[in-house]
Amino acid sequence: MKNHILSLSFLFLFTSLAQAAPFTVETKEGKSTFDIDDSFSAEQSMLMKNALVKLSRVATEVGKSNYLIWVSERVTRIRPAPETEEHAGATAYYEDQSIFVKPVFFESYNQSDFQISILVHEARHSDPYPHVMCSRKLSPKLRPEMKKQIACDGNEMGAYGTQFIFLIDLMKQNLNTQNLEADLKDLGVRILDEKAREKLQNTARTVFPDFSL
Ligand SMILES: [Zn+2]
Numbered sequence: 001m002k003n004h005i006l007s008l009s010f011l012f013l014f015t016s017l018a019q020a021a022p023f024t025v026e027t028k029e030g031k032s033t034f035d036i037d038d039s040f041s042a043e044q045s046m047l048m049k050n051a052l053v054k055l056s057r058v059a060t061e062v063g064k065s066n067y068l069i070w071v072s073e074r075v076t077r078i079r080p081a082p083e084t085e086e087h088a089g090a091t092a093y094y095e096d097q098s099i100f101v102k103p104v105f106f107e108s109y110n111q112s113d114f115q116i117s118i119l120v121h122e123a124r125h126s127d128p129y130p131h132v133m134c135s136r137k138l139s140p141k142l143r144p145e146m147k148k149q150i151a152c153d154g155n156e157m158g159a160y161g162t163q164f165i166f167l168i169d170l171m172k173q174n175l176n177t178q179n180l181e182a183d184l185k186d187l188g189v190r191i192l193d194e195k196a197r198e199k200l201q202n203t204a205r206t207v208f209p210d211f212s213l
Contacts, residue, residue, distance in 0.1 A: 023049055025056045029065050032056065032072035037079040044106050048078060051116045058170050067166060071119055074126040075099050092118050094125035113176050114183050121163040129158035138192040141213060156196040160187045164200055171207045181208050188213040
């Protein structure tokens with residue numbers, strides 16, 4: 001009986017710790033707090049916290065802020081996505097000031113910097129910048145299977161362009177050790193406006209001189 005009471009109090013302690021979900025990162029640019037849902041596993045939660053800390057190390061273009069502050073101005077909570085058919089094929093999605101993360105986000109975490117850029121992408125959707133239907137007529141280098149998918153943007157201001165610029169900032173600030181050229185191409189060809197693609201292409205050439213979209 002005594003043992004039983006002991007294990008119950010441990011359970012209570014564990015539960016109350018797990019509910020202490022707010023996660024704050026403090027940098028010289030300011031403080032950012034997120035509510036990280038307590039239904040993530042301990043490992044997932046740790047990976048997410050590492051991702052957020054890395055975001056705080058990347059200065060935005062203007063240099064007055066960092067990407068974590070930028071994300072926290074748009075997102076207050078990070079939660080596991082419920083298992084539904086909705087948002088099929090997505091790694092994460094934005095809804096109601098929250099980023100919903102699917103298990104695949106953590107499974108492919110070996111490409112960690114790309115995963116981190118997904119958080120920037122999702123935060124941009126809050127502004128709101130929804131995707132538009134892809135068109136190979138407008139962006140000839142799009143993969144054939146992308147045709148008619150709602151997975152493109154009209155210009156560079158949307159989620160893909162913002163994600164693209166984040167990855168360039170990451171590389172320019174020497175915070176990345178991975179080769180993200182193929183990922184950048186995949187993002188860049190999703191911008192349907194030719195002038196906007198050219199703009200992103202020129203930005204990418206500061207890192208990859210032969211970059212073309
Ligand atoms: Zn999106």
